[in-house]
Amino acid sequence: MSLKVLVVDDSATMRAIVSKTLKMAGLPLEEIHQAANGREGLDVLGSQLVDLVLVDINMPEMNGMEMIERMRATPEFADVPVLVVSTEGSETRVKELREKGAGFIQKPFSPEKLKQAVEQLIGGNDGSNN
Amino acid sequence: MDQTTEKILMETAEEVLASLAFTFVMPGEQETSDEDVLKAKVDFSGPFNGTLIAAAPVSLVPQLAQNMLGLEEEECTEDAQHDAMRELLNVICGNLLPRLAGREPVFNLTQPNVVNETEGETAEEKEPENPEAKVRLPLEEGWLELVFVTDRENTGAECARDANPGAARQGQDTPDSL
Numbered sequence: 001m002s003l004k005v006l007v008v009d010d011s012a013t014m015r016a017i018v019s020k021t022l023k024m025a026g027l028p029l030e031e032i033h034q035a036a037n038g039r040e041g042l043d044v045l046g047s048q049l050v051d052l053v054l055v056d057i058n059m060p061e062m063n064g065m066e067m068i069e070r071m072r073a074t075p076e077f078a079d080v081p082v083l084v085v086s087t088e089g090s091e092t093r094v095k096e097l098r099e100k101g102a103g104f105i106q107k108p109f110s111p112e113k114l115k116q117a118v119e120q121l122i123g124g125n126d127g128s129n130n
Numbered sequence: 131m132d133q134t135t136e137k138i139l140m141e142t143a144e145e146v147l148a149s150l151a152f153t154f155v156m157p158g159e160q161e162t163s164d165e166d167v168l169k170a171k172v173d174f175s176g177p178f179n180g181t182l183i184a185a186a187p188v189s190l191v192p193q194l195a196q197n198m199l200g201l202e203e204e205e206c207t208e209d210a211q212h213d214a215m216r217e218l219l220n221v222i223c224g225n226l227l228p229r230l231a232g233r234e235p236v237f238n239l240t241q242p243n244v245v246n247e248t249e250g251e252t253a254e255e256k257e258p259e260n261p262e263a264k265v266r267l268p269l270e271e272g273w274l275e276l277v278f279v280t281d282r283e284n285t286g287a288e289c290a291r292d293a294n295p296g297a298a299r300q301g302q303d304t305p306d307s308l
Contacts, residue, residue: 010241011213013199013210013214060241087221087224088224088238089224089233090228092235106225107221107225108221110149
């Protein structure tokens with residue numbers, strides 16, 4: 001299976017790092033789309049078929065939590081796996097994400113760790129590494 | 131200033147620099163020069179509130195950005211350098227707070243921003259008078275300074291022990307195996 005991935009982060013640096021790390025992880029990638037906040041991310045989802053969303057929490061305009069909530073409330077995107085990529089890794093936050101059906105990986109991370117989190121998420125687990 | 135907080139800040143920054151920017155702390159101290167610095171700051175709120183400020187010589191920032199982004203020198207614009215500095219600070223702060231407060235509390239971080247890149251700081255932008263911790267990490271091609279300011283009353287060893295009992299034990303004489 002080849003993956004179409006959407007990376008949502010307000011930092012161009014972090015979007016580049018996540019995209020580079022996805023490639024280094026050896027995942028079967030077909031396309032990587034990028035968006036700078038949750039609103040732009042939802043726009044991409046509306047126009048592209050995506051197999052996996054990697055999203056930051058702390059972003060202007062629409063943060064990652066709101067984007068996930070809107071995805072879950074939209075039938076077309078409700079089942080798209082989401083991996084939250086954030087510096088904020090409190091257990092309370094991770095538990096909240098699990099309840100929304102999202103996985104979590106804390107920045108910074110290695111390609112191996114990212115691959116493991118993606119595979120767990122796509123394989124049906126929650127993808128959390130904490 | 132609090133030595134335990136400084137130790138945790140130093141360790142956190144060292145780990146993030148190595149894994150995110152492939153930049154390593156060198157032994158000894160880096161000499162201070164009169165070179166202009168780039169400063170960035172991020173505010174946070176939660177069980178306690180505060181600010182983390184990072185400063186680095188302007189000449190170091192392109193190297194950090196190139197390492198983080200895998201760019202060639204000519205591709206590394208000023209925007210990319212500032213964004214890299216902001217993100218580096220963001221990740222250090224995000225990893226620091228759970229080490230000080232434990233993994234349960236939620237902190238909200240503001241968007242990091244670049245404060246100034248040359249001389250001429252305003253009064254508001256001057257270094258805080260009573261930081262909880264201030265460290266300078268000597269790097270191969272410069273240094274990174276971090277200033278951590280909070281409003282919390284109980285700092286250092288007590289909080290770190292509550293937040294991370296295993297790590298706090300490592301500083302004691304009693305072996306972990308006992």
